[in-house]
Amino acid sequence: MSASPIFLGVIGVGGVGTAFLQQLARLPNAPQLVVLARSSQTLLAPTPAYSPAIPAADWATAAATPSLTKSGALQAEEIATYLASAPGRAILVDNTSDISLARQYPTFLKKGISVVTPNKKGFSDDLSLWKDIFASAAEGKALVYHESTVGAGLPVLSTLKDLVATGDEVTRIEGVFSGTLSFLFNTFAPASGSSDAQWSAVVAQAKELGYTEPDPRDDLNGMDVARKLTILARIAGLEVSSPDSFPIESLIPAELASLPSSADGITQFMSRLPEFDAQMANVKDTAEKQGKVVRYVGSIDVAAKAVKVGLQYFDKDSAIAGLKGSDNIISFYTKRYGANPLIVQGAGAGGDVTAMGVSADLIKVVERLR
Amino acid sequence: MSASPIFLGVIGVGGVGTAFLQQLARLPNAPQLVVLARSSQTLLAPTPAYSPAIPAADWATAAATPSLTKSGALQAEEIATYLASAPGRAILVDNTSDISLARQYPTFLKKGISVVTPNKKGFSDDLSLWKDIFASAAEGKALVYHESTVGAGLPVLSTLKDLVATGDEVTRIEGVFSGTLSFLFNTFAPASGSSDAQWSAVVAQAKELGYTEPDPRDDLNGMDVARKLTILARIAGLEVSSPDSFPIESLIPAELASLPSSADGITQFMSRLPEFDAQMANVKDTAEKQGKVVRYVGSIDVAAKAVKVGLQYFDKDSAIAGLKGSDNIISFYTKRYGANPLIVQGAGAGGDVTAMGVSADLIKVVERLR
Known part of the structure; x- marks a missing residue:
């Protein structure tokens, strides 16, 4: 319930990712966007302040912002370390459909980084990954919300x-x-x-x-x-x-x-x-x-x-x-x-309604972390 | 996210109230029931420890529990004061359809007591009461959840x-x-x-x-x-x-x-x-x-x-x-x-499905308060 800052990393700027960024820009009390990544490029808010934050906007606008740290693709582990070192709780939004990123959720969760995603791969693969995800969340006292993995924004x-x-x-x-x-x-x-x-x-x-x-x-x-x-x-x-x-x-x-x-x-x-x-x-x-x-x-x-x-x-x-x-x-x-x-x-499909499920999950995670 | 104790007051043991108590009894990590009230009688966990708690059970079983403080009907203000003095956050569940109790929600909320209810009267009366409820919640940093006021347990x-x-x-x-x-x-x-x-x-x-x-x-x-x-x-x-x-x-x-x-x-x-x-x-x-x-x-x-x-x-x-x-x-x-x-x-009606909406709201409030 306190107003401690919350830091956000977003991976993926395709149809869902772009719609999500539009919705994020309009959320009141949104967490501070400090990582924005697509397949070959990564934007980071400069350390150690994790400030100024990245504007919630399409990739081109965000990338044109001065004062950001830019790099090529980072390993999931590197992004997790960066988010975990931020001065507050952190959330990863995975807007990709990438199974290899999903396999890294436990790495984020164990470090206390909550995960919000419409990526169904991680939750529908081998049962061992499912169990690892939720055990890691418990271990890291982090949250996992994935409403949009079934029926997009519908309350399923x-x-x-x-x-x-x-x-x-x-x-x-x-x-x-x-x-x-x-x-x-x-x-x-x-x-x-x-x-x-x-x-x-x-x-x-x-x-x-x-x-x-x-x-x-x-x-x-x-x-x-x-x-x-x-x-x-x-x-x-x-x-x-x-x-x-x-x-x-x-x-x-x-x-x-x-x-x-x-x-x-x-x-x-x-x-x-x-x-x-x-x-x-x-x-x-x-x-x-x-x-x-x-x-x-x-x-x-x-x-x-x-x-x-x-x-x-x-x-x-x-x-x-x-x-x-x-x-x-x-x-x-x-x-x-x-x-x-x-x-x-x-x-049950489409960028806007899928992103809606992601945004609504993000709001709930922020409410629980504050 | 910490495991601080949360205290619960429940008013109303009619069809919805009784179904709710059955569901409460089976919730893992349920808050501690310290007030159970019906029109003419009130059960309270003894002060100052607010312990032992009242068992989540039908009225007769709960009332037969030794070591509880029993009284006639209490004023809403008295219940609010009792809950606000508990050594942790508190939640009121109003399972009545009583407009006069609903008019007292601001009293509870200003004291930091969250409100969960299927009672539609408070939210559908004069707009001034609606505004007072949400302003009081903001003032008391308390939460208001009332899913079951429309469509019972349906996610409306x-x-x-x-x-x-x-x-x-x-x-x-x-x-x-x-x-x-x-x-x-x-x-x-x-x-x-x-x-x-x-x-x-x-x-x-x-x-x-x-x-x-x-x-x-x-x-x-x-x-x-x-x-x-x-x-x-x-x-x-x-x-x-x-x-x-x-x-x-x-x-x-x-x-x-x-x-x-x-x-x-x-x-x-x-x-x-x-x-x-x-x-x-x-x-x-x-x-x-x-x-x-x-x-x-x-x-x-x-x-x-x-x-x-x-x-x-x-x-x-x-x-x-x-x-x-x-x-x-x-x-x-x-x-x-x-x-x-x-x-x-x-x-969209019936004791069990209405109580389900109340229980699901209670879980969400507990998740946010912990």
């Missing part, structure tokens, strides 16, 4: 944590966790009205709109969803060893899985995808005949300790079927909430 | 506060905020299938199931919804002077409004309600002819500073129309979220 992890912490029994978690796959299925098999579009055409459209990764197979393989499920399952108390320890239904036809990930491989993939349209049309029709629609979902059955990711049929009047655009939806079935789940729905 | 206020704090522009908030009115309209005018039930029969059924207040007019007058809207609008930045400062469409026929609130008055109201079934059938049919359904909603247009509560028509495939049982739904339209709102949905 905070809600699950509240349910667990207050003693509710979470029985099942189910939802659409990928904005890309949400768009693909809402377009391919809408719950109201109908669509004649072939699956491959919908994928091509999504790629053109920039809704997919540069290589759409990075969405279609289901791994992004599997990583999110891993995080949720662990918070719900399941010891999921890794995101490939449970069934994931890939939407990449087996025949195309071995095409290279090069630009040429992507082109080949897109041009051959129509060969498999009949398969997806068949899935759609089968659902249709049951009065249902097909969706790509992740689910966690807590009691059965079963996590899975793949296609499933849903009643047309269900919340999952009625999803719009590229929205996510997450349903928590619990003992207290009974037959009707607690549902959170909305945009 | 925390989500709105995060949106506002991170600089999003909330343009509109809309939803079904009453479990009772949700049940009435989901039953009277379901979005899928159809119902022949008359309005008065649905009200009678809800009353029988215990879904309404003992006097159903306390639900039908819309005031509970208006109080929740007042709280949301204030957090969104609107200076709403009181919950009767904006249009509220009452579902009590004008001809029956003056019936007394006695048991006899309630009986008369229920027996005369069928006279007005044609009016509600007409509303339902009008919606039907437009392919829509009628729902009782609250909405806040932030830019226009317009708050209103009443009947509105919704497309049958909309999330509000598809609501089940007595669920609440709250949609936040914001600049960042664009055309598709951020939606929170689920049970």
